[in-house]
Amino acid sequence: MWEIPSPTVLLSVCDNKHYSFDKAFGVNCLTQKIFNEAIVPIIMKVMRGEKLSVLAFGLKNSGKTFTISGTKVYPGILPLAIDYLFEYISGNAGEYLISCSYTELYRDTIFNLISGEVTEIKSSQNQRKEICTSAKQLKNIMSIGNTRKHENSHSIFTIVIESLGHNLSVSSLSFFDMAGLDCLEAAKSTESIKAMILQNKPKGKIEKFVASILNSQLVVLATIPVDSDNLYFTPLFRFMERLRCVDIQLQQVRSNSMLIEIKQRLELLKNEIKESPENECLIAEYESLESMIIISGDSSRMSFEESIAQESAIKNIEHFDVKLNHQVNENQHMFDFDIIKDPAVGLPHDEWLRLIIDQDSKIGSLRSSLTNANDENFTLKGDLERLKIELNDLKYKILSAL
Numbered sequence: 001m002w003e004i005p006s007p008t009v010l011l012s013v014c015d016n017k018h019y020s021f022d023k024a025f026g027v028n029c030l031t032q033k034i035f036n037e038a039i040v041p042i043i044m045k046v047m048r049g050e051k052l053s054v055l056a057f058g059l060k061n062s063g064k065t066f067t068i069s070g071t072k073v074y075p076g077i078l079p080l081a082i083d084y085l086f087e088y089i090s091g092n093a094g095e096y097l098i099s100c101s102y103t104e105l106y107r108d109t110i111f112n113l114i115s116g117e118v119t120e121i122k123s124s125q126n127q128r129k130e131i132c133t134s135a136k137q138l139k140n141i142m143s144i145g146n147t148r149k150h151e152n153s154h155s156i157f158t159i160v161i162e163s164l165g166h167n168l169s170v171s172s173l174s175f176f177d178m179a180g181l182d183c184l185e186a187a188k189s190t191e192s193i194k195a196m197i198l199q200n201k202p203k204g205k206i207e208k209f210v211a212s213i214l215n216s217q218l219v220v221l222a223t224i225p226v227d228s229d230n231l232y233f234t235p236l237f238r239f240m241e242r243l244r245c246v247d248i249q250l251q252q253v254r255s256n257s258m259l260i261e262i263k264q265r266l267e268l269l270k271n272e273i274k275e276s277p278e279n280e281c282l283i284a285e286y287e288s289l290e291s292m293i294i295i296s297g298d299s300s301r302m303s304f305e306e307s308i309a310q311e312s313a314i315k316n317i318e319h320f321d322v323k324l325n326h327q328v329n330e331n332q333h334m335f336d337f338d339i340i341k342d343p344a345v346g347l348p349h350d351e352w353l354r355l356i357i358d359q360d361s362k363i364g365s366l367r368s369s370l371t372n373a374n375d376e377n378f379t380l381k382g383d384l385e386r387l388k389i390e391l392n393d394l395k396y397k398i399l400s401a402l
């Protein structure tokens, strides 16, 4: 039945039709081998900043959950990927923020498998994300979530990796464990998810939710029991073959970098702590936020300024730079944000923001082409150093708004 002339697999079923796949693994193959051959290459892509999803399709009891989550003795591709990811991080200098979400789609409802409370998630935006600093923590979330799953549901485990080394990147790796294809209860949603992937048109709530998590690059795993007839796997193979010809361009939901938000908050806290060193709440918040960032090695660390500028890269605004210029002119302080369209060639900017403050009266005016705050009066409260910090915060907002 199987012919495996590497790298293409031809499967001939009763109707003598041949289907081709990138890889096929036999009955006695260990998950570790599947992981090494099919998953490690995609983790390397994820570590280079790409977003990928792995989908497991197959009949009920065919081994989808076994392949993805596995058991204590035979870990699945998800725990193996978690270990690999943390090993990679420990060998590559930079700052990292790892978070995950674990979601279940069950009978037209979307549940959160992390919180334990069965709460409905209205959009992927307010999906609960858990920050994790160790492989053990992520694996615990997976194991506990697995005990909360309903029978015949679809589940999605997403790991988001934010890294700040020479560059800032936000990438993700999602594992979809689809309900059994022969399961009548889930058949409708499975079919609509398959159609949505092929047509790039999310319609219902579930499809829209899946589309917002699914990434344009998919790796599809099909688990097939040796004794199954071709009633179920022929449509599955057709689906997989069609997928190879489809350019999936699902709309991506752009999310802010949590790593940048945390670093930004840390920077503000640092200054607040300088002003009130006795404030235990501030110190506790600082320590708790700082402990969320995984620091690997000590080279190639980016300054806060550089990291903010790099934020534009994730928002695909590669040719913008924002410079804060401070000039003192007689009694006036002039703060200018120059938004340069391409720092390399120094193209003239067409967005600007200028704040002029009179040193004595501490009153100034704010003019900007970016906001509606033209000629808004401004009174300096506090000192200039504090103002510079606030303006840096504004700089981040300007970059986000571009």
Ligand SMILES: Nc1ncnc2c1ncn2[C@@H]1O[C@H](COP(=O)(O)OP(=O)(O)OP(=O)(O)O)[C@@H](O)[C@H]1O
Pocket: 058, 059, 060, 061, 062, 063, 064, 065, 066, 067, 152, 178, 179, 180, 181, 223
């Ligand atoms: N390759 C394998 N080696 C050993 N046991 C396996 C293997 N694949 C599956 N099993 C066992 O078969 C049973 C069913 O597997 P599993 O739960 O992974 O199927 P499934 O496709 O996820 O099912 P469902 O559609 O109900 O979610 C489990 O007890 C699992 O441990």
